[in-house]
Amino acid sequence: MLWFVLFLFIVALIYINTEKPKNFPPGPRWVPLGSILLQVLNKKSINKSLTEATAEMSKNFGPVLGLKVGKDPIIIIYGPHIIKEFSTSDDFIGRPIGLYYNLRTWGKRLGILLTDEEVWQEQKRFIVKHLRKFGYGSNNMTFILQEEIKYLSDSLEEAISNSGYIICDIRNFFNVGILNTLWKLISGKRYGYEDRYMVELQNILTKLFKTIHMTGAPFSHFPFLKYISPEMSGYKCYIDAHISVWNFLRNELQCHKRILNLNTDPTNLMDTYLAQLNSIENGTSFTEAQLLAICMDMFMAGSETTNNTLKFCFQHLILNQDIQRKAQLEIDDVLRGRLPTLEDRLKMPYMESIVSESLRMFGGRAITVPHRALKDTKIAGFNVPKNTVIAANLHGCMMGPDSGFKNPECFVPERFLGKDKLSIPDNFIPFGLGKRRCMGESLARANIFLFTAALLQNYNFFMVPEHPPGMGVADGVTPGPFDFKTKIMKRY
Numbered sequence: 266m267l268w269f270v271l272f273l274f275i276v277a278l279i280y281i282n283t284e285k286p287k288n289f290p291p292g293p294r295w296v297p298l299g300s301i302l303l304q305v306l307n308k309k310s311i312n313k314s315l316t317e318a319t320a321e322m323s324k325n326f327g328p329v330l331g332l333k334v335g336k337d338p339i340i341i342i343y344g345p346h347i348i349k350e351f352s353t354s355d356d357f358i359g360r361p362i363g364l365y366y367n368l369r370t371w372g373k374r375l376g377i378l379l380t381d382e383e384v385w386q387e388q389k390r391f392i393v394k395h396l397r398k399f400g401y402g403s404n405n406m407t408f409i410l411q412e413e414i415k416y417l418s419d420s421l422e423e424a425i426s427n428s429g430y431i432i433c434d435i436r437n438f439f440n441v442g443i444l445n446t447l448w449k450l451i452s453g454k455r456y457g458y459e460d461r462y463m464v465e466l467q468n469i470l471t472k473l474f475k476t477i478h479m480t481g482a483p484f485s486h487f488p489f490l491k492y493i494s495p496e497m498s499g500y501k502c503y504i505d506a507h508i509s510v511w512n513f514l515r516n517e518l519q520c521h522k523r524i525l526n527l528n529t530d531p532t533n534l535m536d537t538y539l540a541q542l543n544s545i546e547n548g549t550s551f552t553e554a555q556l557l558a559i560c561m562d563m564f565m566a567g568s569e570t571t572n573n574t575l576k577f578c579f580q581h582l583i584l585n586q587d588i589q590r591k592a593q594l595e596i597d598d599v600l601r602g603r604l605p606t607l608e609d610r611l612k613m614p615y616m617e618s619i620v621s622e623s624l625r626m627f628g629g630r631a632i633t634v635p636h637r638a639l640k641d642t643k644i645a646g647f648n649v650p651k652n653t654v655i656a657a658n659l660h661g662c663m664m665g666p667d668s669g670f671k672n673p674e675c676f677v678p679e680r681f682l683g684k685d686k687l688s689i690p691d692n693f694i695p696f697g698l699g700k701r702r703c704m705g706e707s708l709a710r711a712n713i714f715l716f717t718a719a720l721l722q723n724y725n726f727f728m729v730p731e732h733p734p735g736m737g738v739a740d741g742v743t744p745g746p747f748d749f750k751t752k753i754m755k756r757y
């Protein structure tokens with residue numbers, strides 16, 4: 266019986282909906298299973314990430330690529346020229362609708378990352394305004410980050426004290442520290458490095474990020490797969506990981522509600538939001554579920570992206586000892602033994618260029634969060650029907666043939682150094698562009714700069730020959746290097 270139902274589904278998939286809309290962007294022929302197979306085979310056979318696979322297709326079909334993945338038409342844009350048209354048009358600032366996205370937030374459209382129109386505007390405005398109040402983008406952020414860096418250094422000191430060095434697996438090296446800097450701004454709290462719950466949660470998130478992709482998972486393109494094969498289609502992992510995150514956030518929220526004092530000024534985002542919920546000026550889109558969804562968005566958008574950028578950074582610092590030494594010369598010269606602050610960035614162009622090159626290594630392998638056409642519209646003269654999902658493959662802007670970056674796979678911080686200051690080309694856009702641009706840019710840049718500078722100030726990082734960094738890219742929601750180990754030794 267099951268086989269018969271499966272057979273009917275496959276027949277239906279082959280015959281339904283293979284007709285392209287008029288003047289739809291060019292791409293492979295629309296055969297539902299064929300379309301996805303083409304990508305999967307391409308990816309697997311030559312071991313390419315989705316970003317690389319679609320970049321390759323864009324070479325054949327042009328900068329606006331029309332695909333059909335399972336039941337969903339998807340447009341991928343590629344290259345510095347087309348990205349401006351895409352990012353500056355209000356027609357494309359929607360976010361996709363559907364099971365895959367709504368499952369994250371209890372079947373409703375909630376949060377900032379994957380909502381649009383009035384709810385998104387109201388919530389994003391509120392969060393940006395209040396994050397600034399708690400030091401986001403200002404000097405207070407230096408203190409929060411420095412505190413976290415001290416915890417990381419103390420744990421390294423302790424581990425190194427016996428043998429003079431330590432071998433570390435890069436996989437979880439930055440996880441808790443980065444999450445804490447985010448979490449401190451959101452909830453005013455940090456977690457210990459050994460906190461069992463936090464480590465477990467991180468492992469679940471890492472697995473989730475590796476199993477799915479921003480543009481979907483097998484179960485979202487072929488929804489029947491979640492019944493036939495919940496494990497292989499990614500459905501089980503997706504649900505389990507979200508349940509863990511929900512439980513974690515609900516516990517936090519209960520703690521905040523228990524001790525909330527509406528007569529004192531809130532000191533973190535969660536309390537501010539709760540105060541807003543209690544106020545008479547309460548807007549219609551403000552709810553407790555919305556608060557949980559926003560925390561989840563920031564948690565997910567902010568931790569893995571920053572971690573992976575730092576991992577790319579240290580991968581290349583280990584492989585290029587000369588870059589490490591050059592950075593240390595600048596660090597010693599400017600800091601003279603004290604901890605780095607965000608103000609030092611102006612005096613440390615080489616360190617800043619390392620931050621930019623690390624962001625290019627990450628961004629050049631990433632596809633933006635998917636957008637949605639809010640109405641029937643056009644891009645580069647092609648028709649884009651309302652509700653079509655459209656995303657930018659940032660490889661084109663930061664690693665592609667028209668990007669202007671020579672030898673794009675090589676880690677060369679100097680490419681960002683102008684005469685006296687940094688020189689950043691317009692198409693360097695690791696945080697996206699336009700109204701959907703990343704909300705966490707200041708925090709991400711601050712974390713990458715301060716963590717890297719403070720670590721290089723005190724330690725040398727070396728390759729472990731048995732576990733060297735590989736050169737490929739591990740695909741997932743966000744790109745990252747394959748796991749490797751590093752030998753860390755004190756400099757003095």
Ligand code: HEM
Binds near residue numbers: 568635696697700705
């Ligand atoms: C290296 C670190 C990071 C990189 C490279 C990065 C990159 C991006 C990109 C490319 C987008 C999508 C732009 C688009 O859809 O066109 C985005 C969106 C977003 N990011 Fe980040 N991000 C980073 C860190 C963070 C952090 C630390 C936070 C949290 C504070 C954060 C919060 C968000 C949010 C909430 C959005 C959605 C904005 C919206 O839809 O309006 N990101 N990010």
